Amino acid sequence: MPELPEVETTVRGLERVLLDRRIERVELRRPDLRRAMPEGLGQRLTGARVTGLRRRAKYGLIDTDREDTLVFHLGMSGRWRVDPSEVEKHDHVLLDTDDGHRVALNDPRRFGSLDLVRTSELDAWPAFAALGPEPLDISGRELRARLQGRSAPIKALLLDQRIIAGLGNIYVCEALYRAGIHPTRAGGSISLARLERLATAIREVLVEAIAAGGSTLRDFASPAGELGYFSKTFAVYDREGRACTCRSTVERIVQGGRSTFFCSRCQR
DNA sequence: AGATATTCCTGGAGGC
DNA sequence: TGCCTCCAGGAATATC
Numbered sequence: 626m627p628e629l630p631e632v633e634t635t636v637r638g639l640e641r642v643l644l645d646r647r648i649e650r651v652e653l654r655r656p657d658l659r660r661a662m663p664e665g666l667g668q669r670l671t672g673a674r675v676t677g678l679r680r681r682a683k684y685g686l687i688d689t690d691r692e693d694t695l696v697f698h699l700g701m702s703g704r705w706r707v708d709p710s711e712v713e714k715h716d717h718v719l720l721d722t723d724d725g726h727r728v729a730l731n732d733p734r735r736f737g738s739l740d741l742v743r744t745s746e747l748d749a750w751p752a753f754a755a756l757g758p759e760p761l762d763i764s765g766r767e768l769r770a771r772l773q774g775r776s777a778p779i780k781a782l783l784l785d786q787r788i789i790a791g792l793g794n795i796y797v798c799e800a801l802y803r804a805g806i807h808p809t810r811a812g813g814s815i816s817l818a819r820l821e822r823l824a825t826a827i828r829e830v831l832v833e834a835i836a837a838g839g840s841t842l843r844d845f846a847s848p849a850g851e852l853g854y855f856s857k858t859f860a861v862y863d864r865e866g867r868a869c870t871c872r873s874t875v876e877r878i879v880q881g882g883r884s885t886f887f888c889s890r891c892q893r
Numbered sequence: 894a895g896a897t898a899t900t901c902c903t904g905g906a907g908g909c
Numbered sequence: 910t911g912c913c914t915c916c917a918g919g920a921a922t923a924t925c
Contacts, residue, residue: 881898
């Protein structure tokens with residue numbers, strides 16, 4: 626499922642075909658994803674030139690010369706298909722460029738979203754206004770400041786986009802494992818030294834996944850369409866009952882309705 | 894206000 | 910083989 630590394634990879638893939646191109650045609654193949662499609666999406670996008678592609682947290686941003694930014698979230702099964710040979714089931718939006726390329730937003734489970742936001746108003750846009758800092762820039766000190774006084778388990782706090790924006794279940798589990806921190810530990814009770822380790826672990830695990838092209842479970846495809854073109858082996862995620870490198874066994878618990886995978890010998 | 898539960902949706906997995 | 914139930918995920922919303 627797409628997390629920050631997959632979104633980063635997707636944005637870089639889309640950049641290859643969309644940057645500086647004019648969007649010649651927009652086809653909406655259904656009226657909604659998770660929510661209704663933005664008002665006037667087709668008209669506002671048709672004829673616009675793409676001036677930049679960016680990522681914020683788990684959102685991809687497509688800036689245009691009309692001062693509009695198309696903001697997409699891939700949910701858990703979304704992907705952009707680049708130059709698909711044919712339209713497939715669950716291709717919900719098609720964008721055709723002036724030089725003959727096509728990108729298709731495919732999302733079987735429709736947990737994703739599309740929004741068109743005035744570029745100058747992005748920071749105040751409700752979904753963005755409360756977002757915490759980017760995990761790739763996070764420091765131990767900043768983590769400490771944001772976890773101060775919080776009694777909830779560190780696992781749940783790291784998934785809270787207001788505290789740190791862009792981590793999902795997979796990378797939270799992996800980062801906590803690397804940092805040797807038990808997922809049930811109260812966020813506010815972790816020492817600065819261990820939070821420094823955690824900040825480093827978060828940055829490292831994301832950088833490695835981005836370098837590898839975004840990890841994949843069942844339903845992520847790169848923008849070029851090759852399914853499962855990257856396979857990363859997780860240390861703990863989805864490895865319940867299997868051996869940790871310490872020869873102990875990876876455990877699974879449920880926190881806030883989400884599975885947490887960890888090694889109780891390596892994580893304290 | 895902080896913590897937790899519920900909702901959305903589909904396809905894949907596993908049970909019988 | 911087919912039908913059934915369960916589960917995965919992020920974010921918005923509701924409720925304690």
